[in-house]
Amino acid sequence: MGRLEGTKVRLRPLEPAEFRRVFEWYSDAEAASPFDRYVTDTFEGFVRSLGEAASDPASLAPRFVVEPLSSPGAVGVVGHFVSHPVLESVELWYLIGDPKSRGLGYGKEAVGLLVDEVYRTSAVARVGISCDVDNVPSCRLAEGLGFRREGTLRAALFHHGRWHDVHTYGITREEWAARGPRA
Numbered sequence: 001m002g003r004l005e006g007t008k009v010r011l012r013p014l015e016p017a018e019f020r021r022v023f024e025w026y027s028d029a030e031a032a033s034p035f036d037r038y039v040t041d042t043f044e045g046f047v048r049s050l051g052e053a054a055s056d057p058a059s060l061a062p063r064f065v066v067e068p069l070s071s072p073g074a075v076g077v078v079g080h081f082v083s084h085p086v087l088e089s090v091e092l093w094y095l096i097g098d099p100k101s102r103g104l105g106y107g108k109e110a111v112g113l114l115v116d117e118v119y120r121t122s123a124v125a126r127v128g129i130s131c132d133v134d135n136v137p138s139c140r141l142a143e144g145l146g147f148r149r150e151g152t153l154r155a156a157l158f159h160h161g162r163w164h165d166v167h168t169y170g171i172t173r174e175e176w177a178a179r180g181p182r183a
């Protein structure tokens, strides 16, 4: 693993003592977004999925927790997955599960560290993010990191009684490298 530490947060593997807390974020409507649907039905299934993720590039299980440098403990989780059987692109997802920890720059820095890690550990040339058009923080996070909006999928996600459009964002390896080291 590379140096997964920024100025505000680090990414690190989940510890068994925090599995239950992370699992509960997924079933908390306050914490999770409609995108966070991977959740398994049972805690046992969740723990099993964590074990299987290392050998499954398509796994939606969390890959890292987000931990503030100033206060130990997980406030969120991030992951990456190969979403298409042919296209060679890696998709990212992210969840700051503790609502009090939102809006502090943790999500944006965590996702930047995750992009670094994906490009460092794989040969892909594109990393993508998808977000509900109504999810302003998520879309701003992607745009703030330099992801380019590539299109909008119409009626691609059903929640709250209706179909929602979804923006797709991407950043290429060259574009990411051209941003240079971040503060």
Ligand SMILES: CC(C)(COP(=O)(O)OP(=O)(O)OC[C@H]1O[C@@H](n2cnc3c(N)ncnc32)[C@H](O)[C@@H]1OP(=O)(O)O)[C@@H](O)C(=O)NCCC(=O)NCCS
Pocket (backbone or CB within 6 Å): 031, 032, 033, 035, 036, 094, 095, 096, 097, 101, 102, 103, 104, 105, 106, 107, 108, 109, 130, 131, 132, 135, 136, 137, 138, 140, 141, 144
């Ligand atoms: C989306 C999420 C990860 C963002 O993480 P965060 O730590 O709260 O966000 P940050 O503080 O890093 O801010 C990221 C950007 O969003 C903006 N932002 C944050 N909260 C915002 C809010 N409530 N309203 C509008 N913009 C907001 C920030 O200003 C920043 O944009 P900037 O770089 O242009 O200034 C977090 O809100 C979350 O976990 N939401 C629930 C799960 C979710 O939606 N996941 C994504 C599914 S696609």
